[in-house]
Every structure is written in C-alpha cells, then in structure tokens.
Amino acid sequence: MHHGKYRFVTGFLAAPLALYTLFVIWPFLQAVYYSFTDWTGLSPEYAMVGLRNYERMLGDEVFWKSFQHSLVLVLLVPLVTLSLALFFAFMLNVGGRRRGAAVTGVRGSGFYKIVYFFPQVLSIAIVALLFQFAYSPNSGAINSGLRAVGLEWQPDWLGDPDWALWSVAAVLVWCTVGFFVVLFSAGMSSIPHDFYEAALLDGAGRATTFFRITLPLLWDTVRSGWIYMGILALGAEAFAVVHIMTVGPGGGGPDHSTTVLPLYVYAKAFRDGQAAYATTIGVALLVVTLAFAAVVLRLGRRERLEF
Template identity: 50%
Template sequence: MRHGKLTPPALRRYGFIVSFLIAPLLLYIVFFVSPNLQAIQLAFTNSRGISPTFEYVGFENFTKLFDDEVFWAAVRHHGVILLAMPLVSLLIALFFSFLLNLGGGQRNGRMAGVWGSGFYKVVFFFPQVLAVAIVGVLFQAILRPDKDGILNSALGLIGIDPVGWLIDPNLALWTIIGVAVWQAVGFYVVLFSAGMASVPKEIFEAAALDGAGRFIMFFRVTIPLIWNTVQVGWVYLGIAAFDCFALVQVLSVDRGGPDNATTVLPLEIWRQAFTYYKFGYSSAMGVALVFLVLTFAALTLRVTRRERIEY
C-alpha cells in the first residue's frame, strides 16, 4: 500500500480473500438473515400460513403473550433448565476432564490423567454421536413408567415400586433435564480436555511440587487457566437450554405434558404454527425467544468476564 492506495499485489490478495467470503456470506443472508427478517414481519400480522393474504395487527400478538399461561409456563421451564442443566453439565464435565488429564498425578515427572483416559474420552463422547431423536427413543425404553422400564426394573430388584419418570408432573421436567445433561457432558469433557491440553504442563507440575492437592489444583489452578473455555461452554449450554425441542417432543407425554409440565418455547412455536396455523402469533413467540437468548448471552459474557491469564 502506497500513500493510502492499494498496490496490485494487495488488490489481488484482498480479491482472493473476498472471493472466498462471498459464497458463505450469501448463504448466511439467504438461510439465516432473510428468514429471521420474515419472521419479524410475520410477528406483526395475523398470518395463518395457508393464505398469501394477511393483515398487519401491530403489537397485538405480543400483547397476547402477556396473557398466555402456556407461554409463561414455558418461560418458567426455561428458567429451571437454564439454572440446572448448564451448572450440572459443566461441573460434571470439568470434574471428568480434570481426572482424564491431571487426575493421575505425576508419572515420570509429568502430569497425567487416570489410567485408560483415552478410552474414557471416547466413551464420554459417544452420546454426541447419537441424534437427539435416537437418544429420546432410547430413554423412552429406559424410563417407561411400568415395571418393564429398564430403570424401574432395576429399582424393582431392591424393592422400589415403579416411578412415573415422565408421567409425574413433579418429575417429568427434571427427568428430561437429566437426559439433556447425560447427552451434553461428553462434548464438554472433550472441550475442557482440549483447554487443559493447551496449558503448559509445567504450570501444573510446579503447583504439584508446591504441595497443591487435587482440590487446590482443580479450583485454584485448573479452572482459572481455562476460564475462557468454561465461559464459552456456559454460553453454549445456556443457548441449548432455550431449545430442548427434540427431547421434549420425543420424551414428554402429549408433547409438553403432562398438563404442560414440560412444555418449552420452541415446542409452543411449532404447535402454534403447525397445529393451530397461527403463524403470526408463532412468529411473535419466536421473536421473544430470540430476545431471551440474546439477553442471556450478553449478560453471561458480561458477568463471567475475567482478566485473561497469559502463560
């Protein structure tokens, strides 16, 4: 670049970069930006999706949300999931990652994981290979409310009567959260293992030589060093907590039951659009969901921000 002007080599270089960005950008606009803009437009209409004609009704659909008991029940369920699933998943994943990478202590002067850690990483990651619908079908068999259910059959061996894991309104949501945790943990074990592998082993070895036990090594050394990775995992799991559509669709009684005890916003959006053909109202719910997700992500990144540790 000379005197603020791009030279021919620079132009060719930037042209080469731009040529690779055009196609992804077009795909992003066509398949993400455009549908979202159309959804925002529909949220201000009474569209029923089966007719090309509709009327603009202003904020009427958003006003209805405030009086919709099912909508607020779904929001409360997301609140419960948002508190439970990320916290439990991250704690379990961090604990397993620590064991698989540092839990074996020093071997030959180097920090190592427990015996067979490579095999365990594959085992933990296995649920991620399965589609969510398949996971739901598997747990339908495990959680059947009668004595033929795998879990109830095992409990029957010690004299416990069958439990209605998915038909009891007080248990159904917590059961689905448990399944979501089971599926999520493996991915974050691998993610945190990668974060720990990026930290120089000498830091952990120095802490061990200074007498740091496993408790101190975990909370005072490991977590601060991989905090950025933990922060990313928290945001990802929080966004996942606002979804859960497939698991609730497959596992719950009557799609969100019993008595709306497990309903979530994506399921209600689908129901309003494709069962009641209220596409305008469904789009308003979608806009509300996007607002909740963006608010959560922004607050999480703000609250969990810490000074970066250089090593």
C-alpha cells in the same frame, strides 16, 4: 496499495455476507414482520394487527409456563453439564500421580474419553427414544432397577408433572456431557504440567490446583461452552427431546409440565395454524437467547491469562 487490499477484502467477503444476509438475517426480519400480522401460515393473505400478538402472548398462561421451563433448562443444564465435564476431564488428565510429584492422566484415559463421547455419536432422536423406554413406569430399566434393590419408590418419570421436566433435563445432560469432557481434555492437555507439579510441591491438593490453575486457564473455553449449552437448552436439542419423550397433545407432558418455548412455537405454527403468533413467540425466544448470551459474556468477563 491499501486501496487494492481493501477492495480484495471487500470482494472476498461480499459473497459470504450476501448469503448470510439472505439465509439468516432476512428470515429473522421476516419473522419480526409477520409477528405484527394475523398470518395463519396456510394462506398468502394476512392483515396487519399491530401489537395484538404481543399483548396476547403476555397474557398467555402456557407461554409463561414454557418460558419458565426454558429458563430452568438454560440455568440448570449448562451448570450441571459443564460441572460434570470439568470434573471428569480434570480427573482423566491430571488425576494421576507418578513418582511423587509428577502429574499425569489416569491409566486408560483415552478409552474413558471414547466412552464419554459415545452419546454424541447417537442421534438425539435415538437418545430420546431410548430414555423414553427407560423411563417407562412399568417395564422401564430405571424402575426395574429400583424394584431389584427393593425400593417401592418408583415414580412415573414422564407422566408425573413434578418429575417430567427434571427427567428431560437429565437426558440433555447425559447426551452432551461427553462432548465437553473431550473439549476440556484438549484444553487441559495444553496446560504445562510444570504448573501442577510446582503447586504439588507447595502442598496444593487437587481442589486447589483445579480452582487456581485449571479453571482460570480454561475460563474462555468454559464461557463459550456455557453459551453453547444455553443455546442447545433453548433450541433444537430441548425441542427434540421434549417432543419425542413427553405425552399430551403436541408434546409438553401432562398439563404442559415440559412445554418449552421452541415446542410451543412448533405447536402454534404447525398444529394450530397460527403462524403469526408462533413467530411472535419466536421473537421472544430470540430475545431470551441473546439476553442469555449477553449476560454470560458480561458476567464471565475476566482478565485473560496466558502461559
């Protein structure tokens, strides 16, 4: 009986595992292999060069700038995004009060969730273009608003190396916070209101109920969201926003002030014809992503709470 069960499970998983190996694991292994070659990506001919690409990467100033910018995004964007999403979701779902100790959501919370979620409906390319126009130093909506209130401080948001990366980070936060507002709202709706009402009867305020009830019971969701946001900040979302919004050869803003690792991989592979070196940077990006996920899982581990 058990032998038949194991044979059924093996047969059921064989096709998905084969496809996963073919389309996910095998490309990773190929990238690692090509990182030890001098392949240009334009010719089938290449030669093994050992660790030369890795030695070059460690001495590449632009790579370290890209690494620093990606590290800033992976630390800043998830922190700001998840903090704002938790605050908005908490206020929407348990911010209302009714009949003394009763806890309820604010009036119109469903409409607010739709408004917060709206950026998720837009393509990231459209969002990047809209903010590129908004950041325009002369005719953009942001500096026009500053002029309208009489402020002379009107920076060149995407042209100033001191502001370019922060401007990109703000776009990433704006276009992702709504998704987590809806996600955390769904999680909070499953928490019994009796918990909040008992805390209110004991004299607890909103801050206490959030840190003692809401956050511990949502911690697994928050931790998963942190990993997801980190992957976005290290991957396609950051690449798309930087590549579309910033100026300079191959993107990356003035003096590579917004160059991130995925954009540098793209530039080396498709602009400079250095596919082997691009795969080397890609391997480094893979290591950074896995390390980030491992650190979040390790530091975010806590005893599971059930209700």
